[in-house]
Amino acid sequence: MEYLIGIQGPDFVLVAADNVAASSIIQMKHDYDKMFKLSEKILLLCVGEAGDTVQFAEYIQKNVQLYKMRNGYELSPAAAANFTRKNLADYLRSRTPYHVNLLLAGYDEADGPGLYYMDYLSALAKAPFAAHGYGAFLTLSILDRYYRPGDSALSLIRLNKRFILNLPSFTVRLIDKDGIHDMEKLPVAPGG
Amino acid sequence: KTCIYTHKQKHFTHFCSRKNRVPTLFSSTFSSLSPHQQPFQLSHGTTTLGFIFQDGVIAAADTRASCKGLICCPTSQKIMPIHSHLVVNTSGSGADCMLWERILTREMRLYQLRHRKRLSINGAAKLLSMMLHPFKDQNTKNVLSFGGRSGPRVCYVCSDGLQLKGEIISVGSGSPYAYAVLDDGWRWGMTVDEAVALAREAVFRATHWDAYSGNNVDLFHITAHGWRRRDREDLKEEYYRERERKRKKIKEREKERQKREGDELGEGDIYSVHCG
Numbered sequence: 001m002e003y004l005i006g007i008q009g010p011d012f013v014l015v016a017a018d019n020v021a022a023s024s025i026i027q028m029k030h031d032y033d034k035m036f037k038l039s040e041k042i043l044l045l046c047v048g049e050a051g052d053t054v055q056f057a058e059y060i061q062k063n064v065q066l067y068k069m070r071n072g073y074e075l076s077p078a079a080a081a082n083f084t085r086k087n088l089a090d091y092l093r094s095r096t097p098y099h100v101n102l103l104l105a106g107y108d109e110a111d112g113p114g115l116y117y118m119d120y121l122s123a124l125a126k127a128p129f130a131a132h133g134y135g136a137f138l139t140l141s142i143l144d145r146y147y148r149p150g151d152s153a154l155s156l157i158r159l160n161k162r163f164i165l166n167l168p169s170f171t172v173r174l175i176d177k178d179g180i181h182d183m184e185k186l187p188v189a190p191g192g
Numbered sequence: 193k194t195c196i197y198t199h200k201q202k203h204f205t206h207f208c209s210r211k212n213r214v215p216t217l218f219s220s221t222f223s224s225l226s227p228h229q230q231p232f233q234l235s236h237g238t239t240t241l242g243f244i245f246q247d248g249v250i251a252a253a254d255t256r257a258s259c260k261g262l263i264c265c266p267t268s269q270k271i272m273p274i275h276s277h278l279v280v281n282t283s284g285s286g287a288d289c290m291l292w293e294r295i296l297t298r299e300m301r302l303y304q305l306r307h308r309k310r311l312s313i314n315g316a317a318k319l320l321s322m323m324l325h326p327f328k329d330q331n332t333k334n335v336l337s338f339g340g341r342s343g344p345r346v347c348y349v350c351s352d353g354l355q356l357k358g359e360i361i362s363v364g365s366g367s368p369y370a371y372a373v374l375d376d377g378w379r380w381g382m383t384v385d386e387a388v389a390l391a392r393e394a395v396f397r398a399t400h401w402d403a404y405s406g407n408n409v410d411l412f413h414i415t416a417h418g419w420r421r422r423d424r425e426d427l428k429e430e431y432y433r434e435r436e437r438k439r440k441k442i443k444e445r446e447k448e449r450q451k452r453e454g455d456e457l458g459e460g461d462i463y464s465v466h467c468g
Contacts, residue, residue: 021356023350025368026368026371028361029356051321051354051355052353054321054354055325055353096326
């Protein structure tokens with residue numbers, strides 16, 4: 001099952017997604033990237049129905065870039081999140097609904113870091129931490145217990161390492177005022 | 193009659209049980225959102241594969257077209273060349289495969305005429321994926337194999353929209369068996385003969401275990417100069433060769449065992465050696 005997680009810190013957002021692309025019982029790829037870069041400081045993480053994820057995420061990605069080309073400045077994370085939600089909601093009651101669960105993470109100059117949780121029924125919520133997938137059941141309670149708003153990046157990365165599930169590896173990225181940074185790819189760590 | 197036969201391409205529609213989707217938490221609510229109902233269940237009774245190595249791409253497939261319990265055609269062609277450097281393997285409903293192959297060929301040719309350059313494999317995969325998206329319930333899976341200036345590539349496109357680029361791809365009901373053989377024997381630095389032998393072995397093992405794959409194996413080798421097709425090989429021959437090899441091995445083992453026993457007897461009988 002696919003897994004996404006995002007944690008917001010005081011001046012950064014940390015996001016991780018698993019790397020598996022599966023087709024029924026076969027793991028077709030072990031290094032599949034589920035993060036889509038919407039702009040220099042916004043990442044969209046997308047899981048769900050096989051084709052819908054890429055189709056929808058790329059549609060949003062291109063539209064955000066088009067906005068920048070037309071208007072000369074980029075959409076803020078809040079605006080991008082609301083734009084995504086509107087599109088998902090419009091498609092929901094059409095003949096081709098998109099079955100995708102999203103996390104949108106971004107850094108705004110004015111508002112600071114932001115993490116937005118969106119599910120396939122286009123419910124949008126800004127949250128300090130969020131997760132999708134079966135892994136969410138396990139990790140959300142841990143996050144409740146240990147998350148503190150002023151945490152530094154390092155402690156949150158350690159927190160991240162602690163609950164890696166039965167998935168072989170994860171891509172981890174950090175967004176702060178300097179943009180999107182790739183963290184090391186985390187392999188499976190038995191017992192953290 | 194439940195199958196439709198066309199003279200040209202020898203593809204058949206076949207109806208078998210559908211492969212299960214990965215169960216999701218909200219599957220019950222999701223099914224009420226899906227627009228189309230399947231008239232009957234479709235499946236992917238085939239083994240096709242493609243992998244890249246240092247000297248290009250190998251594309252291989254079996255040739256059995258099945259229709260529930262009946263083999264409609266033991267000599268169908270599942271690998272179709274699109275242009276001189278691109279080849280597509282298909283699995284799924286035969287009619288859909290044929291249709292999409294032709295549509296893809298047409299679109300790529302139009303692109304080439306309009307833009308005076310060939311579409312790359314990423315472009316072809318994207319194009320096919322976009323064209324298939326409105327027909328998500330059509331249930332075809334394609335492996336595109338390309339060997340060109342940008343190097344050998346193999347790409348998997350599924351009618352539900354999944355598009356993956358990789359080094360080893362296999363689709364169909366026999367694909368798990370083929371994956372096992374390929375994962376074990378694949379190296380980037382293989383020679384052409386080794387790669388062809390690996391592909392043949394993978395298809396052979398898959399056809400052995402999978403009821404819906406069998407008969408012959410088609411092999412294509414694609415390099416920067418274009419694709420080359422090998423003669424269709426009957427897997428029955430391969431099966432008998434395998435049996436011969438096993439028989440020889442057993443004989444050799446027997447001989448070794450007898451030799452060892454003979455030596456042991458010899459060692460135990462000291463007097464015959466030293467006094468003899």
